[in-house]
Amino acid sequence: MSTSPKLDAKIPEGVLENKWTKYRSTVPLVNPANKRSLEIIVVGSGLAGSAAAASLAEMGYKVKVFCFQDSPRRAHSIAAQGGINAAKNYQNDGDSVYRLFYDTIKGGDYRAREANVHRLAEVSGNIIDQCVAQGVPFAREYGGLLSNRSFGGTQVQRTFYAAGQTGQQLLLGAYSALERQIGMGAVQMYSRHEMLDIVNIDGKCRGIIARDLVTGKLERHFGHAVLLCTGGYGNVFYLSTNAMGSNVTAAWKAHKKGAFFSNPCYTQIHPTCIPVSGTHQSKLTLMSESLRNDGRIWVPKRKEDAQAIREGKLNPNDLKEEDRDYYLERRYPAFGNLVPRDVASRAAKERCDAGFGVNKTGEAVFLDFAANMMRYGRIEANKKGIYNPTEDVVKQLGKEVVVEKYGNLFDMYKQITGVDPYENPMMIYPAVHYTMGGLWVDYNLMTTVPGLYALGEANFSDHGANRLGASALMQGLADGYFVIPYTIGAYLSNEIRTKAIPTDHEAFVTAEKETAEQINKLMNVKGTKPVDYFHRKLGLIMWNECGMARNAEGLKKAIQDIQALRDEFWKDVRIPGEANNMNPELEKAGRVADFLELGELMCIDALNRNESCGGHFREEYQTEEGEALRDDENYAYVASWENKGNSWELHKEELKYENIKIAQRSYK
Amino acid sequence: MSGNMNITLKVWRQNKASDKGRFETYAIPNVSEDMSFLEMFDILNEQLIIEGKDPVAFDHDCREGICGMCSMFINGRPHGPLKGVTTCQLHMRSFKNGDTIVVEPWRAKAFPVIKDLVVDRSAFDRIIAAGGYISVNTGNAQDANSLPVAKENADHAFFAAACIGCGACVAACKNASAMLFTSAKISQLALLPQGAPERNTRALNMVAQHDAEGFGSCTNTGACEAECPKGISLSNIARMNREYLGAALMS
Ligand SMILES: Cc1cc2nc3c(=O)[nH]c(=O)nc-3n(C[C@H](O)[C@H](O)[C@H](O)COP(=O)(O)OP(=O)(O)OC[C@H]3O[C@@H](n4cnc5c(N)ncnc54)[C@H](O)[C@@H]3O)c2cc1C
Ligand code: SF4
Ligand code: FES
Numbered sequence: 016m017s018t019s020p021k022l023d024a025k026i027p028e029g030v031l032e033n034k035w036t037k038y039r040s041t042v043p044l045v046n047p048a049n050k051r052s053l054e055i056i057v058v059g060s061g062l063a064g065s066a067a068a069a070s071l072a073e074m075g076y077k078v079k080v081f082c083f084q085d086s087p088r089r090a091h092s093i094a095a096q097g098g099i100n101a102a103k104n105y106q107n108d109g110d111s112v113y114r115l116f117y118d119t120i121k122g123g124d125y126r127a128r129e130a131n132v133h134r135l136a137e138v139s140g141n142i143i144d145q146c147v148a149q150g151v152p153f154a155r156e157y158g159g160l161l162s163n164r165s166f167g168g169t170q171v172q173r174t175f176y177a178a179g180q181t182g183q184q185l186l187l188g189a190y191s192a193l194e195r196q197i198g199m200g201a202v203q204m205y206s207r208h209e210m211l212d213i214v215n216i217d218g219k220c221r222g223i224i225a226r227d228l229v230t231g232k233l234e235r236h237f238g239h240a241v242l243l244c245t246g247g248y249g250n251v252f253y254l255s256t257n258a259m260g261s262n263v264t265a266a267w268k269a270h271k272k273g274a275f276f277s278n279p280c281y282t283q284i285h286p287t288c289i290p291v292s293g294t295h296q297s298k299l300t301l302m303s304e305s306l307r308n309d310g311r312i313w314v315p316k317r318k319e320d321a322q323a324i325r326e327g328k329l330n331p332n333d334l335k336e337e338d339r340d341y342y343l344e345r346r347y348p349a350f351g352n353l354v355p356r357d358v359a360s361r362a363a364k365e366r367c368d369a370g371f372g373v374n375k376t377g378e379a380v381f382l383d384f385a386a387n388m389m390r391y392g393r394i395e396a397n398k399k400g401i402y403n404p405t406e407d408v409v410k411q412l413g414k415e416v417v418v419e420k421y422g423n424l425f426d427m428y429k430q431i432t433g434v435d436p437y438e439n440p441m442m443i444y445p446a447v448h449y450t451m452g453g454l455w456v457d458y459n460l461m462t463t464v465p466g467l468y469a470l471g472e473a474n475f476s477d478h479g480a481n482r483l484g485a486s487a488l489m490q491g492l493a494d495g496y497f498v499i500p501y502t503i504g505a506y507l508s509n510e511i512r513t514k515a516i517p518t519d520h521e522a523f524v525t526a527e528k529e530t531a532e533q534i535n536k537l538m539n540v541k542g543t544k545p546v547d548y549f550h551r552k553l554g555l556i557m558w559n560e561c562g563m564a565r566n567a568e569g570l571k572k573a574i575q576d577i578q579a580l581r582d583e584f585w586k587d588v589r590i591p592g593e594a595n596n597m598n599p600e601l602e603k604a605g606r607v608a609d610f611l612e613l614g615e616l617m618c619i620d621a622l623n624r625n626e627s628c629g630g631h632f633r634e635e636y637q638t639e640e641g642e643a644l645r646d647d648e649n650y651a652y653v654a655s656w657e658n659k660g661n662s663w664e665l666h667k668e669e670l671k672y673e674n675i676k677i678a679q680r681s682y683k
Numbered sequence: 684m685s686g687n688m689n690i691t692l693k694v695w696r697q698n699k700a701s702d703k704g705r706f707e708t709y710a711i712p713n714v715s716e717d718m719s720f721l722e723m724f725d726i727l728n729e730q731l732i733i734e735g736k737d738p739v740a741f742d743h744d745c746r747e748g749i750c751g752m753c754s755m756f757i758n759g760r761p762h763g764p765l766k767g768v769t770t771c772q773l774h775m776r777s778f779k780n781g782d783t784i785v786v787e788p789w790r791a792k793a794f795p796v797i798k799d800l801v802v803d804r805s806a807f808d809r810i811i812a813a814g815g816y817i818s819v820n821t822g823n824a825q826d827a828n829s830l831p832v833a834k835e836n837a838d839h840a841f842f843a844a845a846c847i848g849c850g851a852c853v854a855a856c857k858n859a860s861a862m863l864f865t866s867a868k869i870s871q872l873a874l875l876p877q878g879a880p881e882r883n884t885r886a887l888n889m890v891a892q893h894d895a896e897g898f899g900s901c902t903n904t905g906a907c908e909a910e911c912p913k914g915i916s917l918s919n920i921a922r923m924n925r926e927y928l929g930a931a932l933m934s
Contacts, residue, residue, distance in 0.1 A: 066821075197812045258746070297721070427748065
């Protein structure tokens with residue numbers, strides 16, 4: 016296999032440990048006077064976008080930021096719960112840059128680039144420093160130092176957190192840095208704006224077309240470079256843990272204008288989410304992975320017991336210890352409940368498919384805190400010098416510990432399900448959570464369109480076929496704070512002579528016209544069915560055929576079904592209201608139109624990859640024990656798809672492992 | 684799975700900022716108690732679309748109580764009847780079959796209505812831009828553990844930082860004051876050593892911006908704290924006042 020000439024990753028020469036340091040100090044610089052006349056457009060204000068925009072503005076560039084919410088602070092990063100990884104080794108448990116690098120490559124099932132991942136591990140510590148300096152209130156120990164916890168796929172404690180609201184606190188930190196630049200006039204903010212196309216001139220990306228979501232007006236914006244920090248596309252499944260507005264439109268429009276889309280089939284299904292409760296369901300809610308630190312996952316050993324629990328005849332608290340199957344601890348003794356997400360999700364599906372599910376629909380397993388609550392209670396009783404405490408006292412003391420660690424998550428669970436998780440084990444089931452695939456980028460984070468970059472979840476770069484918990488926040492902030500500020504110099508240092516291009520240039524005029532036509536086309540279908548009808552149907556196809564388990568036959572069928580659904584959408588969707596006013600249905604319709612194309616590509620990609628790896632599990636390719644069976648000889652590549660109008664062409668980037676010995680992943 | 688509750692909604696409709704606006708009444712049959720309040724609005728909107736009418740515009744995104752985007756004034760209370768719960772986390776099991784529920788947008792001079800239940804809260808961003816930050820450029824930070832922070836202060840800073848910027852405090856206040864919101868950020872940063880160098884200018888500038896946006900002054904009624912979905916405490920306002928007075932004396 017050889018890498019396509021269209022995919023030069025521009026990985027610096029030299030030994031792995033020195034690549035980034037050396038590159039960073041040799042990348043061309045732009046002097047301060049020139050920075051003032053270089054304009055950068057940042058689409059997205061999540062961790063990646065806010066961090067990038069603030070940092071670039073601090074350096075002196077002229078920055079414009081776009082987001083579709085009413086404030087940059089509401090980007091979906093705000094919802095991240097559990098934590099952010101960094102190789103600080105504050106716990107003195109043997110952590111190091113190399114170990115974080117190794118865990119990430121292994122966790123990604125050997126489908127990520129070594130050089131990118133190593134850089135990520137190298138800058139991870141700086142992120143924590145930066146956030147603390149901004150006033151991010153991470154959890155601390157009594158001595159005043161930072162506290163850590165464990166996440167899946169690792170055996171060290173390297174996760175920094177702020178209760179179950181880590182994303183919120185990190186984003187508010189980045190947001191305040193951004194607002195500071197806005198206040199100083201270095202950044203112009205465009206909230207309630209949706210980017211609907213990129214504008215290319217002479218082979219380079221030079222701007223965007225955006226719609227003002229309040230007035231409906233289309234606008235043209237010029238930039239010497241454009242950064243897409245627009246998040247992931249998990250909502251192609253309709254039900255996911257993503258925010259309602261999360262979508263693929265920005266990345267997809269860029270894809271149609273020349274940016275290759277990589278590994279679209281790599282989807283992360285998160286093992287611990289609140290199960291679906293009915294057809295009215297609009298989204299799914301995550302119960303953070305951090306809960307697996309203290310929660311034990313189980314189903315009954317006997318089917319009769321599972322059935323009795325389903326029918327409400329047996330209280331799970333009454334089921335004896337020896338009648339419970341802690342299946343993760345049984346199958347993976349070394350990592351137990353802390354195996355990576357893909358492994359934990361498949362194991363839950365396996366038990367439920369075999370008839371051991373514990374809720375009405377049979378699609379739920381228990382996440383049980385009772386044992387650890389009592390353990391904490393006894394520790395607290397000891398600390399307080401209470402000897403021979405009663406069970407009730409132990410339970411109360413233990414509960415107080417759990418409240419401090421996970422209080423907001425327990426409250427959320429109770430609010431949604433109506434069941435008190437302090438008294439009963441939680442019921443959970445896997446749900447779509449994160450997308451490892453995204454726009455192809457080189458080491459500089461530039462897509463295949465010169466001048467167009469992708470950061471954060473929107474790119475494909477660092478997580479291979481499966482992302483480890485607490486690593487998305489790390490990657491978003493690494494890209495924004497510590498990578499792009501350097502790597503963008505490689506491009507912009509050659510652009511200092513490019514004057515701002517007036518937006519009456521014909522490329523802008525044409526792009527705006529095309530966007531207006533697409534909006535008119537949508538408004539004029541005047542069919543009978545609301546957008547959600549199509550979105551829900553697409554979600555079901557994707558979940559059934561391109562979800563936790565896939566096979567060739569199902570994928571082929573899914574491709575046909577999606578094509579048919581897409582035709583139906585363009586014949587029968589009904590969008591009320593006007594295009595020149597605030598119109599949430601029109602916004603949704605545009606996003607679903609793009610999902611209907613992306614879904615097809617995801618299935619094509621999944622069909623092409625005749626192996627199982629990470630979040631991509633093809634039923635035809637598994638070991639005897641039901642673990643993912645990779646095919647390194649034929650599939651150790653990044654699958655990058657070029658849009659050809661009505662079809663796609665595959666380009667491969669070979670993945671070379673020079674520092675890590677590639678092996679079957681084992682968590683036993 | 685549809686349920687067996689019948690709900691009547693009286694919803695504020697206003698096509699544009701310049702329109703006068705009015706209440707419309709809608710009947711929603713078969714509401715399930717497991718449904719969230721916003722999922723009931725999804726159903727209403729699907730119904731309206733099928734009938735060829737304009738659906739109700741409302742703000743929402745995460746539906747997990749954390750982004751601060753949802754903002755409905757329900758039966759006279761911001762975010763509805765439950766304490767510590769945002770509109771998106773409110774479930775229909777908190778209502779009874781046959782209930783009539785009145786839903787309005789946040790009402791405040793500084794939060795003009797854009798459409799239906801959607802208001803413009805950009806004033807909050809401008810208050811933060813006036814000083815709700817620590818001036819540290821990327822790359823300037825020292826090792827995170829070189830600056831220990833007493834756990835108690837760190838915890839209180841976190842409680843203040845938990846504000847989601849929803850604006851319920853303003854909607855709840857008869858003066859439409861945003862002091863709870865403003866004080867939460869001032870408190871968070873005042874409780875941390877990193878925030879000390881700018882504490883004077885921060886308090887003065889943020890309060891000045893608060894007033895310039897047209898928010899009212901605080902008369903200590905405590906309605907904000909009672910309605911805040913994130914339990915932001917009134918003690919933050921007291922701390923802000925101390926910061927402000929201290930700063931005013933210095934300047
Ligand atoms: C419930 C939940 C919990 C999570 N918990 C964790 C965790 O504990 N640890 C961890 O590491 N990761 C976690 N993740 C993953 C992580 O939160 C995300 O991957 C990450 O925050 C993505 O950040 P981002 O900056 O790439 O994009 P986002 O934060 O999604 O931001 C996207 C931005 O792009 C804007 N945008 C998108 N399209 C357009 C357009 N067309 N025009 C204009 N603007 C646009 C949006 O307005 C928004 O500002 C979690 C994810 C979920 C769903
Ligand atoms: S203080 Fe409370 S009510 Fe006010 S904006 Fe913050 S979270 Fe909302
Ligand atoms: S929709 Fe995010 S807080 Fe309600």
